[in-house]
Each structure stands twice: as C-alpha cells, then as structure tokens.
Amino acid sequence: MSEFPSEFEDLLVRPLIGHLATVRPDGAPAVTPMWYAWDGELLRFSHTTRRRKLRNIEHDRRVSLAVHDPEKPHRYLQTRAVVEEIVVDPGGDFYHSLQRRYGWHGPAPDSTERVIIVARPVAYSVQNG
C-alpha cells in the first residue's frame, strides 16, 4: 500500500462531495457523487439496497474515491480501496449521521433500506493545486 498522504487528509475529514467509481458487471466504469465518512482507517458510504452501485460492488469490490478541494480544484486525493463489508443499517442510523455531517435537512425517503459500504484504502495518489 502506498503511504497515506497526511497533508491531504483534510479532504477526507471535511464534509466534501466525493466521487466513487465502481466497475459494472460488463467491465465498464461508473461514477457518482457520494457522501462519505472517514475514521482514519476505513471509508464508509451509505447506499440503498436497490441501486446499481451496490450490484457493481457485489460483483467487484474494487472501488476508487476522488475528492477535490473546492477552493483549489487542482488539489485532489484519489484512493483505490476494496470494500470489506456491506453492513445493514436498519433505521438508517449511519445515514442519519451522514446527514448531520453534511448539514442536510432534506427528506430521506428510503432510510429503512440503507446499507453501509465499508471500504479499506489500498493505494493513494494526489495532485497539488
């Protein structure tokens, strides 16, 4: 594993919009904006059980997350990661914690169908602004 680039950790700690790439069963890439949480070791994402990204991850657990600095768009962190667990989130507790982290006050109509995608970074690449 490449060493963690600690001078870029703010991009995982701040509630920024990440972009999570997965690979579809046909081998083509997919990418969508995602909220995330970082505990210093693992990345966590919330997802409904119905959507395509989860099917992609069940097929291939390798993912990639990019987060850029909105104040300096050329400064970014990319991590490649492997999904270790997909954990049920009954009641959407983790999802609600993400809503609080991101200051979101909108609806969460599908909170009862939520899972937590837990991913361990295995490599990093960065670019400075």
Add this chain to the structure above:
Amino acid sequence: MSEFPSEFEDLLVRPLIGHLATVRPDGAPAVTPMWYAWDGELLRFSHTTRRRKLRNIEHDRRVSLAVHDPEKPHRYLQTRAVVEEIVVDPGGDFYHSLQRRYGWHGPAPDSTERVIIVARPVAYSVQNG
C-alpha cells in the same frame, strides 16, 4: 442510447469540475477530477501523454463522467461514454481553451505534451436535488 436529459445539460455547459472514471488494465476503477468541454454531441478532455488515465483509456475506451451541481449536490448527471479519438494537441491549443473556459491563470508546464480525449456519450443517468 438513453435519451439526452436536456434539463440537466446545464451541468455540461457550465465550467464545473467533472469526475472521469476509467478502468485500469487490471480491471479496477480509477477516478479523477477533470475539466471538460461539451459541444452538444461530444465530450472533450485534455490530458498529458504521460499519465495513467491515458494508458487506461488505450486499454479500454469505456469511461464515465459525473458532474454534480455545486449549489444542489444531490443533483447530478452521469454519462457513460466511449472514447472515439485521442487527438494530438500540439502547442496545447485545446488545453488553453479549457483554461479560458475555467478562468484558470496558473501555469501549464506540460502544454506541449497534450492530447485531446474525445468521448461520445452512450447512456445517461440523473438524479435530482
């Protein structure tokens, strides 16, 4: 091809930061923030000839671009696309046009090694904010 979601075209017209996903030769996904240009039919990106993303695309021409609305982060457009051409950009003319589009006044040290990645969307998915 899924129909173009015209009510989301502003996300391609505005100079926003896109995230372009590719697939590495080992099958894992990669994603980085990218400038882009949209002419109503094709997406164009600038890239140096040295970097990994170009090697990924030469191996598998399927890519995916996500652009979200910075004012409404839940509103986004994802397109799957196929790279049709990789065109040399001697002198970096296209790269300089992207710099103007994005109001960038920083350095462009590698402008002599630039290529244009030309991608045709083949499917779209959207989410509203």
